[in-house]
Amino acid sequence: MLAVILIVAFELALRATEDQLPPIERWPTSQISAKVDQMEQLVSDGEQIDVVFVGSSVVEEGIDPVTFNSASNRTSYNAALGAASMRSLEGFVTDVVLPLTQPDTIVVGVTPRDLNDRGISQADFFDRLSGSHGMLMARTPQNPLEWVENWLFRHIAIFRLRPLLRDPARLFAAASGTDDQPELDSPEPGPFGSDRTYEGEPYDNSAAWVRPWVARQVNNFSMGGTELESLRRLLSEVTEGGVRVVVVNMPVSDDFADYLPDPSRDMATFDRLLETTAREYDATYVDAQDLFSVEDFRDPAHLKPDAAAELTALVHDAIPQTTG
Amino acid sequence: MVFNTLEFAIFLPVVFVVHWLLPHRGRLIFLLTASYLFYGWWDPRFLSLLAFSTLIDYFVARAIDTTPIERRRKQFLLVSILIQLGILGFFKYSGFFVESAAALLNSIGVEANLPLLSIILPVGISFYTFQTMSYTIDVYRRRIPACRSLLTFALFVAYFPQLVAGPIERAGRLLPQMEAHREFPSGERIASGLVLIGLGLFKKVAIADVMAPIVDASFADPSSQSSLALLVGVYAFALQIYGDFSGYTDIGRGASRLLNIELMRNFEQPYLSRNITEFWRTWHVSLSSWLHDYLYVPLGGNRKGPRRTYLNLMIVMVLGGLWHGAAWTFVIWGALHGLFLIVHRLTGHYSPRGYQGRFSLRHDGLRALITFNLVCVAWVFFRAPSVASAWDYLTGIFALRSGVPPVSWVFLLVPAAVLVFLIDLAQRNSDDHDVILTWKPAYQGLVYATFFLGILIFSGGPMIPFIYFQF
Numbered sequence: 001m002l003a004v005i006l007i008v009a010f011e012l013a014l015r016a017t018e019d020q021l022p023p024i025e026r027w028p029t030s031q032i033s034a035k036v037d038q039m040e041q042l043v044s045d046g047e048q049i050d051v052v053f054v055g056s057s058v059v060e061e062g063i064d065p066v067t068f069n070s071a072s073n074r075t076s077y078n079a080a081l082g083a084a085s086m087r088s089l090e091g092f093v094t095d096v097v098l099p100l101t102q103p104d105t106i107v108v109g110v111t112p113r114d115l116n117d118r119g120i121s122q123a124d125f126f127d128r129l130s131g132s133h134g135m136l137m138a139r140t141p142q143n144p145l146e147w148v149e150n151w152l153f154r155h156i157a158i159f160r161l162r163p164l165l166r167d168p169a170r171l172f173a174a175a176s177g178t179d180d181q182p183e184l185d186s187p188e189p190g191p192f193g194s195d196r197t198y199e200g201e202p203y204d205n206s207a208a209w210v211r212p213w214v215a216r217q218v219n220n221f222s223m224g225g226t227e228l229e230s231l232r233r234l235l236s237e238v239t240e241g242g243v244r245v246v247v248v249n250m251p252v253s254d255d256f257a258d259y260l261p262d263p264s265r266d267m268a269t270f271d272r273l274l275e276t277t278a279r280e281y282d283a284t285y286v287d288a289q290d291l292f293s294v295e296d297f298r299d300p301a302h303l304k305p306d307a308a309a310e311l312t313a314l315v316h317d318a319i320p321q322t323t324g
Numbered sequence: 325m326v327f328n329t330l331e332f333a334i335f336l337p338v339v340f341v342v343h344w345l346l347p348h349r350g351r352l353i354f355l356l357t358a359s360y361l362f363y364g365w366w367d368p369r370f371l372s373l374l375a376f377s378t379l380i381d382y383f384v385a386r387a388i389d390t391t392p393i394e395r396r397r398k399q400f401l402l403v404s405i406l407i408q409l410g411i412l413g414f415f416k417y418s419g420f421f422v423e424s425a426a427a428l429l430n431s432i433g434v435e436a437n438l439p440l441l442s443i444i445l446p447v448g449i450s451f452y453t454f455q456t457m458s459y460t461i462d463v464y465r466r467r468i469p470a471c472r473s474l475l476t477f478a479l480f481v482a483y484f485p486q487l488v489a490g491p492i493e494r495a496g497r498l499l500p501q502m503e504a505h506r507e508f509p510s511g512e513r514i515a516s517g518l519v520l521i522g523l524g525l526f527k528k529v530a531i532a533d534v535m536a537p538i539v540d541a542s543f544a545d546p547s548s549q550s551s552l553a554l555l556v557g558v559y560a561f562a563l564q565i566y567g568d569f570s571g572y573t574d575i576g577r578g579a580s581r582l583l584n585i586e587l588m589r590n591f592e593q594p595y596l597s598r599n600i601t602e603f604w605r606t607w608h609v610s611l612s613s614w615l616h617d618y619l620y621v622p623l624g625g626n627r628k629g630p631r632r633t634y635l636n637l638m639i640v641m642v643l644g645g646l647w648h649g650a651a652w653t654f655v656i657w658g659a660l661h662g663l664f665l666i667v668h669r670l671t672g673h674y675s676p677r678g679y680q681g682r683f684s685l686r687h688d689g690l691r692a693l694i695t696f697n698l699v700c701v702a703w704v705f706f707r708a709p710s711v712a713s714a715w716d717y718l719t720g721i722f723a724l725r726s727g728v729p730p731v732s733w734v735f736l737l738v739p740a741a742v743l744v745f746l747i748d749l750a751q752r753n754s755d756d757h758d759v760i761l762t763w764k765p766a767y768q769g770l771v772y773a774t775f776f777l778g779i780l781i782f783s784g785g786p787m788i789p790f791i792y793f794q795f
Contacts, residue, residue: 002769169735172735
């Protein structure tokens with residue numbers, strides 16, 4: 001009984017002081033925060049966004065909206081998120097990107113890593129994004145658990161203010177009037193940094209060098225479960241809303257394929273799964289998998305700028321086929 | 325399935341209710357099914373491995389039990405041990421040995437491109453393999469009879485509260501409880517089970533997972549951290565691994581208590597240890613006692629003179645390190661503890677009693693602090709991704725690099741350390757893990773409110789797996 005009284009007292013005290021507490025960050029990484037701000041700004045400036053690119057850092061760095069826009073009279077935006085996989089993208093695209101930008105075409109770039117059901121990095125990112133204030137405010141509950149979570153978020157201050165309560169240093173700083181907004185995490189450097197290095201070590205594709213990344217992204221590799229289901233739901237929701245979809249089988253290097261348990265079999269399975277899924281939802285399917293050599297990549301997964309421009313042109317050429 | 329998930333929050337009450345609605349045999353079948361579901365939730369492919377391991381030791385132990393010829397009995401035992409260690413070796417150590425062999429050959433100028441094996445490590449394999457091995461050895465030593473019922477034995481191997489991360493139970497303790505007609509637990513027993521579950525969740529969510537980002541940040545790039553930040557980082561890891569592992573054990577023991585099956589204590593407040601021997605009698609008790617009974621004693625223990633005792637200690641600790649993972653960092657971690665144990669014996673302060681009961685801050689504080697810091701030195705090798713990184717970390721601490729850790733680290737570390745100390749002190753000085761239940765209602769209320777608020781506030785972040793799942 002005393003425990004209940006103490007918890008209720010804590011809740012009431014939080015409610016009473018909520019207005020004086022520092023604001024809570026909406027998004028878990030600086031990249032998401034910047035992208036949502038940009039999209040909101042574009043919309044409030046009256047800009048029309050025709051085409052949106054979504055995916056992980058492979059799309060972020062592999063498809064260039066500036067190149068795309070200069071090749072056509074259409075406006076595009078790259079809403080890809082570093083470290084995201086299909087599970088994270090499903091909610092982010094349907095609850096944030098589409099309502100904000102209302103494009104006529106969406107380009108979904110996918111790699112085998114994005115369909116790995118057991119990736120640690122993918123799960124971490126999903127947890128962080130789905131538990132963020134931005135997502136909790138934006139999403140429509142899909143199941144009883146999400147409904148409960150949304151209800152708690154709206155009605156229980158302890159639940160709502162958890163990010164702040166987890167940071168006693170910030171609470172202390174706020175109480176003493178010295179609080180600054182904390183810096184948000186950058187997206188996971190993905191995966192090998194901008195100069196073919198990872199944590200300072202030059203990329204050499206050795207097991208010792210690659211292991212930390214592989215362990216978080218493609219370890220226990222398995223496709224065909226929750227990530228694929230998320231892709232299906234994403235395609236279903238987008239096409240039902242009348243938006244045209246282009247699915248791009250994003251290029252990855254042979255080095256990358258070698259990290260998979262059975263490279264040739266897993267890549268073939270991935271190709272088959274992706275193409276079948278795209279066809280199932282009448283999406284245009286662009287297979288860019290074998291178009292680039294290992295020299296076109298700055299690391300096993302990310303294209304160099306020249307190769308990214310080539311891929312962007314390819315995607316650009318594929319889009320008119322879907323416009324009626 | 326993981327203890328700190330919604331799935332388990334639904335799974336456990338369902339198991340509790342259905343289990344107690346069934347008759348004895350139905351309970352065993354149901355618990356085995358639930359345990360396989362629990363394990364298969366992670367990856368159903370490895371259920372066959374669990375079943376294979378179970379069948380091998382069930383039939384081998386039966387053969388040992390019914391064979392009067394000593395030579396044949398030994399042969400059966402060897403078959404069992406070779407198969408179990410073979411499975412463990414293949415899944416856990418093949419990559420390590422191939423890489424080490426390649427590195428060795430390269431270092432002597434032989435270019436070796438040995439194939440790198442990409443093998444998934446089945447979760448909990450080290451735990452259940454050791455558990456079934458101890459059973460077969462105990463049957464061979466005639467300490468226990470072979471289990472007649474395959475159903476009961478399969479449940480002994482797969483029992484979900486301790487399958488994935490221990491405690492590594494002994495058949496002599498667990499099998500009789502499973503075979504017995506268990507009564508529905510008393511209200512007190514259910515309450516004690518729930519308190520253990522709450523305590524375990526609190527340790528995992530509000531202590532271990534809170535320390536995790538500090539640990540990750542300090543170990544990610546030791547060369548860029550100040551000495552003080554590195555020190556905070558390793559203390560945070562000490563709290564993280566203790567909160568994580570003992571929290572898991574508490575939840576497992578609490579869940580098992582709801583089914584009226586008592587699991588052994590796996591931790592006896594190890595950071596209150598006054599020397600390294602006491603630490604090893606209070607940390608991961610089920611593993612250290614396993615290593616003692618099935619490795620140290622057969623090697624000769626302390627019966628063959630001091631030098632052989634020291635050698636045996638070193639062998640046991642190095643293999644204990646290797647049990648945790650296939651990496652040189654774990655080997656060095658074990659060797660360091662072996663060295664500490666040997667030095668402790670050499671100083672003449674060794675007592676075979678080891679575990680010394682009540683703790684007084686005034687009389688035992690300094691010795692406990694020294695022991696804790698020695699343990700922390702070894703933790704650096706346990707946590708670091710490589711030997712070189714561990715060395716950088718340790719030299720970084722002693723280089724006295726200027727700078728202070730982020731204030732948020734201190735704000736999180738200090739309350740966590742105080743809470744762990746208070747919980748452990750209360751448990752140690754009462755010799756009772758459920759001591760909370762004996763307190764006045766006002767204190768109990770305060771503790772339950774703290775548990776609830778701690779779990780609520782610190783849950784919902786990124787899912788951090790239990791550390792010992794990787795072993």
